[in-house]
Amino acid sequence: MIAEVLRWVFIAVVLVAAAIGLRFITRGTAVRHVRRVDAAGETVPPSDPGFATLLGLLTGCVLVPGNRVELALDGDGTYEPLWADLGAATRSITVQMYYANPGRVADRLRDVLTARARAGVRVALLFDAFGASSLPRGYWTSLRDAGARAVAFRPLRPRNLWLVQNRAHVRGVVVDGRVGWTGGFGVDDKWLGDGHTDLAWRETNVRFEGPAVQQLQAAFVAAWAEATGELMSGSVVLDVREGGVALAGLLATTPTLGSTPAERFLALSIAGAQKRLWVTNAYFAPDASFVSLLVEAARRGVDVRVLVGGPRTDVHVARLAAHSRYEQLLAAGVRVFEYQPSTLHAKTFVADGMWVSVGTMNFDNRSLSLNDEATLMVLDLALGSEMERVFLADLRYAAEIALAAFRARPRLARVGEWGANLIQPLL
Numbered sequence: 001m002i003a004e005v006l007r008w009v010f011i012a013v014v015l016v017a018a019a020i021g022l023r024f025i026t027r028g029t030a031v032r033h034v035r036r037v038d039a040a041g042e043t044v045p046p047s048d049p050g051f052a053t054l055l056g057l058l059t060g061c062v063l064v065p066g067n068r069v070e071l072a073l074d075g076d077g078t079y080e081p082l083w084a085d086l087g088a089a090t091r092s093i094t095v096q097m098y099y100a101n102p103g104r105v106a107d108r109l110r111d112v113l114t115a116r117a118r119a120g121v122r123v124a125l126l127f128d129a130f131g132a133s134s135l136p137r138g139y140w141t142s143l144r145d146a147g148a149r150a151v152a153f154r155p156l157r158p159r160n161l162w163l164v165q166n167r168a169h170v171r172g173v174v175v176d177g178r179v180g181w182t183g184g185f186g187v188d189d190k191w192l193g194d195g196h197t198d199l200a201w202r203e204t205n206v207r208f209e210g211p212a213v214q215q216l217q218a219a220f221v222a223a224w225a226e227a228t229g230e231l232m233s234g235s236v237v238l239d240v241r242e243g244g245v246a247l248a249g250l251l252a253t254t255p256t257l258g259s260t261p262a263e264r265f266l267a268l269s270i271a272g273a274q275k276r277l278w279v280t281n282a283y284f285a286p287d288a289s290f291v292s293l294l295v296e297a298a299r300r301g302v303d304v305r306v307l308v309g310g311p312r313t314d315v316h317v318a319r320l321a322a323h324s325r326y327e328q329l330l331a332a333g334v335r336v337f338e339y340q341p342s343t344l345h346a347k348t349f350v351a352d353g354m355w356v357s358v359g360t361m362n363f364d365n366r367s368l369s370l371n372d373e374a375t376l377m378v379l380d381l382a383l384g385s386e387m388e389r390v391f392l393a394d395l396r397y398a399a400e401i402a403l404a405a406f407r408a409r410p411r412l413a414r415v416g417e418w419g420a421n422l423i424q425p426l427l
Contacts, residue, residue, distance in 0.1 A: 031263045032289045034271035043271040046355035052247050052379055055268060059251055059261040061377065067210030067248040069378055071358070071386060074195035078185055078205050079105065085175045085207070086112045092122045094220045096172045098360070099186030100132035102139070106187045110139060114146035123148035126223055128168045129155040151227050166255045168223060169360050169371040172216050180213035182206060182250070182359050182374050184282070184345045196341045196397050199312065204280070204346040204390065206358045206376050212248045219252030219374060245380035252374045262361060262368045265377070267293060273351040276303045278391045282345045284308040285321035285364040295332040307394055310338035318364065320420035323413070330403040337398035347375070350387040355379055
């Protein structure tokens with residue numbers, strides 16, 4: 001009798017744990033609406049002097065003046081300047097990277113870092129254990145033999161299975177505490193090229209100098225402490241750059257319960273847009289709440305355009321999940337475009353020609369709730385104008401989705417979209 005009771009108690013505990021675990025790994029956004037605390041009516045737009053303060057209060061990332069930001073498009077505009085910055089390091093290099101595969105890019109990174117480590121530069125690398133799993137053991141050995149410190153982040157082990165879904169999707173490079181890099185790029189040859197020929201991946205990255213670099217450095221330090229138990233410290237100098245943009249901040253987000261800084265950042269940005277909101281996102285699979293925010297923006301007269309991955313995307317289930325949202329968006333006046341010549345991997349937006357985000361954050365539940373992510377937020381008219389020019393240039397390689405044609409798609413396609421939408425919380 002006691003054995004039977006214990007057996008049923010055990011089964012109940014297992015079922016409850018499974019239910020809790022499933023809910024934990026599929027949790028979605030807690031943010032559904034954006035409303036003002038006072039009775040003034042509209043939400044705060046990027047042009048409002050209080051917008052930057054509001055963002056800081058609600059995301060924990062302070063926008064600071066005196067940064068200089070340069071766009072780096074695709075592999076052609078990214079790797080050579082990056083190698084030059086790394087090769088010029090005299091004190092320290094920190095690298096956090098999600099994705100890596102053997103090839104020319106990986107070899108060049110290893111060669112630059114080993115040379116700097118042998119020259120006495122303190123080199124620390126943090127690679128996601130899942131995203132960089134294809135690099136051979138010898139790759140890490142050669143770096144460590146040169147004096148660099150290379151550590152896997154959240155390795156896949158039985159004792160930490162509860163962390164398996166929480167990957168470090170961050171791309172962050174800091175050189176001498178002075179120059180920062182982030183964006184969607186990885187250590188893989190598929191990023192080489194111009195983004196629209198020979199299947200070269202289309203990417204947008206940023207190189208920046210100024211106080212925001214220290215925010216990126218702080219994100220690395222926090223992740224390094226988790227991976228190694230060692231908290232890096234030292235003097236901090238906010239290197240304000242002359243001629244820099246007005247305001248910028250590096251938003252680093254980590255998984256948490258309830259609403260996340262990533263959700264609050266994106267919701268405030270959508271709700272604040274008054275004229276234009278142009279989104280470029282590789283894996284566009286928003287939940288119902290963020291679809292509603294985009295719909296509301298379009299209905300209040302905002303020019304909402306979304307550029308997403310097309311037929312050459314590397315994650316087709318994400319494209320199917322996006323398709324399940326198209327009809328609602330298109331019917332509300334949102335314009336949707338799919339990139340055609342190669343894999344679109346950029347994660348950016350520009351609102352009202354002045355509020356810019358460039359980073360690793362996809363428009364999906366995984367980025368907003370489950371992963372570590374990083375994005376550079378910039379409030380600046382000049383950079384906003386440049387971002388809009390890049391967006392319009394990308395549309396030359398994109399096909400616009402028409403509502404009538406989309407409604408006439410085959411029934412079998414709808415079945416695939418339905419299935420993809422079921423697993424949307426995991427995407």
